[in-house]
Amino acid sequence: MRKKAEKHSSKLINELMAGRDKHTTAMTRNRMLLAAKIDDGIKAKGWGKSQFAEKMGKEPSVITKWLSGTHNFTSDRLTEIGLVLGIELLRVDSKPNIIRYQPVIVTQNSENEIQVSPELGMLINEGIFSQRVIADC
Amino acid sequence: MKYKIVGLGEFTGNEATIYSVILNNEDETLFEKFIEENINSFKDEIYFILDRLEVIGNETGAREIFFKLKEGKPGDGVVALYDEPDSNLRLYCIKYGTQIIILGGGGQKPKDIRTLQEDNKLKEENYLLRKISKEITERIKDKRIEFSNFGQELEGELEFEDETDA
Numbered sequence: 001m002r003k004k005a006e007k008h009s010s011k012l013i014n015e016l017m018a019g020r021d022k023h024t025t026a027m028t029r030n031r032m033l034l035a036a037k038i039d040d041g042i043k044a045k046g047w048g049k050s051q052f053a054e055k056m057g058k059e060p061s062v063i064t065k066w067l068s069g070t071h072n073f074t075s076d077r078l079t080e081i082g083l084v085l086g087i088e089l090l091r092v093d094s095k096p097n098i099i100r101y102q103p104v105i106v107t108q109n110s111e112n113e114i115q116v117s118p119e120l121g122m123l124i125n126e127g128i129f130s131q132r133v134i135a136d137c
Numbered sequence: 138m139k140y141k142i143v144g145l146g147e148f149t150g151n152e153a154t155i156y157s158v159i160l161n162n163e164d165e166t167l168f169e170k171f172i173e174e175n176i177n178s179f180k181d182e183i184y185f186i187l188d189r190l191e192v193i194g195n196e197t198g199a200r201e202i203f204f205k206l207k208e209g210k211p212g213d214g215v216v217a218l219y220d221e222p223d224s225n226l227r228l229y230c231i232k233y234g235t236q237i238i239i240l241g242g243g244g245q246k247p248k249d250i251r252t253l254q255e256d257n258k259l260k261e262e263n264y265l266l267r268k269i270s271k272e273i274t275e276r277i278k279d280k281r282i283e284f285s286n287f288g289q290e291l292e293g294e295l296e297f298e299d300e301t302d303a
Contacts, residue, residue: 002283002292005156008143010169013187016176017147020184028188029196036197067202068219069189 032069034078034089039067041085055084140269142239142295148187150195154290157240158269167265168228168240175226175245182226186218190240198235208253208263213270215263217243227253229263231270236289239273241266272297 042052049067053060065071066081073081078089140160145168148155157166165173176183193199202219208229209215218228228243242265244258253259273291276282282293 002285003295004285004290004292005142005144005295007146008157008159008166009146010166012165012169012172013145013147016172016183016187017191020187024184025188025191028185029192032189032192032197032203035202036200039200039202064202065222069192069197069203070219070221 027072028069031071031073034073035067035069035071037087037089038081038085041081041087044087045085052084056081139296139298141297142273142291145240148190148194150191152196152198153194153236153238154286155190155194155238155240156291166240167242167262171228171240171242171244171262174242178245179225182220182224185220185224186226186228189218190238193238199232199238200235204230204232209267209270213267213274215266215270227259229266231266231273233284233291234288236287237284237291239266239269241269269297 042049045052047055049063050060053063056063066073075090082089138161140158142156143159143166145155145157145166157168159166172183189203193203197203204216205219206216208217209231214231214233216230216232218230220226220228225245226243227246229241231239231241242262244256244262246259247256250256253263273282276294277284280293282291282295284290285292
């Protein structure tokens with residue numbers, strides 16, 4: 001049986017990995033994943049870097065930088081690239097998760113019973129929550 | 138010179154196996170030495186490199202787009218990890234397809250040089266990887282080292298010793 005490489009554990013690397021800023025790490029990851037998606041899109045078209053550069057009206061050196069996974073794309077640029085490659089790079093086509101608010105009126109009748117209109121239970125079941133309560137006691 | 142190829146579990150994932158090299162029975166890999174040499178002056182860049190290696194190992198693999206190719210002799214797989222345009226550091230590696238990287242060392246990249254040969258430190262680190270790559274290639278040809286796990290791992294005689302030292 002052939003020998004696998006010995007595993008080397010590094011205290012230094014482990015400490016640095018644990019001390020990273022999670023926001024910066026997430027930004028680096030997203031830049032690389034976007035670059036990989038664009039790379040896949042170019043390959044799916046059967047293009048090379050130069051052809052893609054031509055379609056985008058850019059120099060090949062600009063495309064190299066985009067694909068290096070270090071570039072901070074604007075949403076407009078991602079839209080443009082997505083249209084050229086026929087791929088979705090920005091997921092804004094699905095509706096955002098909207099929380100709807102509706103005012104409810106709380107009243108108290110002569111027998112001190114609290115009444116809510118529209119009926120609060122129904123609104124909660126529908127995922128609609130009260131934002132404004134008008135007390136009319 | 139003696140050296141051995143060792144696996145770095147911190148970065149290795151489903152998409153790529155990340156190795157480095159230990160010289161002469163030292164405690165640290167070439168990559169750890171690179172970190173130690175530069176962490177005080179370029180901490181953010183070191184973090185950036187760690188982030189990138191983690192993504193390569195776990196999510197994207199070692200795609201060509203993430204590397205500056207042809208940093209060694211033709212076909213020897215010596216490359217440099219791409220960094221931001223205004224960055225100061227250069228890290229050399231040997232890349233086998235998209236699934237294996239051997240991290241070497243590197244150093245500060247002076248703004249006023251055109252070729253790595255103009256900087257002694259970069260030249261030294263780069264030429265060391267060229268030598269290691271050449272010797273690994275020879276062992277691959279002799280089937281003393283093989284790719285396993287569908288090309289994601291190196292197996293076999295991963296310890297080297299110069300014949301003049303033996």
